[in-house]
Amino acid sequence: MYLATLLAFLGVLAATVCNAQTFSSCNPTVNISCPADPAISTPFTSDFTKGSSALTGWTTTAGSLTYDTSGSGALFTINKRGDAPTIQSTGYLFFGYVEVKMKAAAGQGIISSIVLESDDLDEVDWEFIGGTDSGVQTNYFGKGNTTTYDRMIPYNVATPQEVSHTYALNWTADSLVWLIDNVPQRTLHYADAVGGKNYPQTPMNVRIGIWAGGDPSNSAGTITWAGGPTDYTKAPFTMSVESVKIINYTPGTSYSYSDMSGSYQSIKVAGAGNPSG
């Protein structure tokens, strides 16, 4: 769901948050004049155990991070109501491999998430519910189609709040694979997503953050999904990210939508293969 919910939630927060969200608010399947997206030109790894220098290639879209350089890496902390620190890759990938080594945050109603999102609202999710320390939810959406919410599949993970695990996506035009610690868990084939219509297939950026799904401003459905109301007296709540690795399978300088179909065939790649970006 939950990007839509997150956006609705962030919408009531500070203006900085709204501005940060505006960057990708132009939907090319509605407006053919949307600006082109910058492409990730070379594979990169961000080692957040080295501190803030690892933010190269990332934009902080809400709040700010702190760092534990003795091993845990970037700390995404909710200290009080309204906090939702989030970073977003500055560039987009058009199919690729994204790997995040992290620990999820504990806390009822607290969501840790890794989201890939395109300008026309293709979406791929990993979501951790802070009230349980035993699993992760996987989900996807195509072109913002939320007529049903039946695509979420949960997987067991051993104490994801205490132990770092590696959550990865291997995304091609044919299939999308969710992997935990290098073991494939879920495979979505293009044809399985309403004949491809709901298959995520447009350039996406990577967003990593923590938010309060149990905030009282959220809908009852969201609060229930999040595991119940957030008790801010129990703050701080912290998600930690040791490293992120991104390989763009279609490197270039930028991507643009040549029509309003939202199909991968409609995406024009400028500077294809240009490693200098």
Ligand SMILES: *[C@@H]1O[C@H](CO)[C@@H](O)[C@H](O)[C@H]1NC(C)=O
């Ligand atoms: C379409 O996108 C362009 C570029 O961002 C913007 O200037 C324009 O206002 C948008 N048009 C509509 C109808 O949203």
Ligand SMILES: *[C@@H]1O[C@H](CO)[C@@H](O)[C@H](O)[C@H]1NC(C)=O
């Ligand atoms: C939206 O997704 C549903 C299945 O979840 C599908 O039946 C429907 O055709 C999709 N709508 C569009 C416009 O692709």
Ligand SMILES: *[C@@H]1O[C@H](CO)[C@@H](O)[C@H](O)[C@H]1NC(C)=O
């Ligand atoms: C990603 O998928 C491609 C195509 O199926 C495959 O060749 C490659 O080995 C996969 N990479 C990983 C890391 O799973």
